[in-house]
Amino acid sequence: MQAKIKTIIEPMELKNYETVFILTPLLNDAQMQETVEKFRQVLKENGADIIHEENWGLRKLAYPIQKKSTGFYHLVEFKAPGTVVDALELAYRRDEKVVRFLTTALDKHAVAYNERRRNGEFKSQAKKEEVKG
Numbered sequence: 453m454q455a456k457i458k459t460i461i462e463p464m465e466l467k468n469y470e471t472v473f474i475l476t477p478l479l480n481d482a483q484m485q486e487t488v489e490k491f492r493q494v495l496k497e498n499g500a501d502i503i504h505e506e507n508w509g510l511r512k513l514a515y516p517i518q519k520k521s522t523g524f525y526h527l528v529e530f531k532a533p534g535t536v537v538d539a540l541e542l543a544y545r546r547d548e549k550v551v552r553f554l555t556t557a558l559d560k561h562a563v564a565y566n567e568r569r570r571n572g573e574f575k576s577q578a579k580k581e582e583v584k585g
Contacts, residue, residue, distance in 0.1 A: 466531050468503070468563050473544060473553035474523035477510060484524050487549050491528070494543045500532035504570055523551050529558075529566060 473491070475484055488507075495502060508525035517523070530536075537555050544553040558566070568574065 466501075466533060468529070468531050468558040469537060469555055470527065470529045470558055470562075470566070471540065471553065471555040472525065472527045474513070474517075474525055474551040475549050476518075476551055477520055477522045477524065479524065479549060483549075487547065488526055490547075491540065491543060494540055495528070495530055495532065495536060498532065498536040498539045500530045500536045502528060502530045504529040504566070517551050520551065 475487055479487070492502065504527075506527040508527065510522055511525050512522050513520070541553065541555060544550045
């Protein structure tokens with residue numbers, strides 16, 4: 453008799469991630485949106501679920517990068533298997549419009565904080581403090 457070998461395929465554990473990338477300030481609005489959409493597609497094609505997105509707009513950089521002093525900031529919070537991060541960062545590196553990027557894994561406290569921030573909990577507290585002051 454042959455012994456049957458059972459292989460157990462465990463579903464990849466989904467983790468929460470947050471990525472911030474800075475695009476060159478030389479882009480017009482349509483080019484910026486097109487580039488952001490390209491990164492959204494990379495995430496979706498690799499099985500990521502986008503939880504939240506924020507466009508922070510054109511901001512001054514703390515120090516010049518590639519002789520540029522400003523850049524378009526964009527934040528994406530997503531839930532995905534770990535392999536997605538490699539594909540996303542490869543896409544960032546290949547795109548010359550990206551000045552800088554940072555992707556971090558979020559722990560349970562950061563996930564809870566982001567949820568509260570999205571619900572506007574901290575904005576209302578800041579307004580209350582302004583009224584008191």
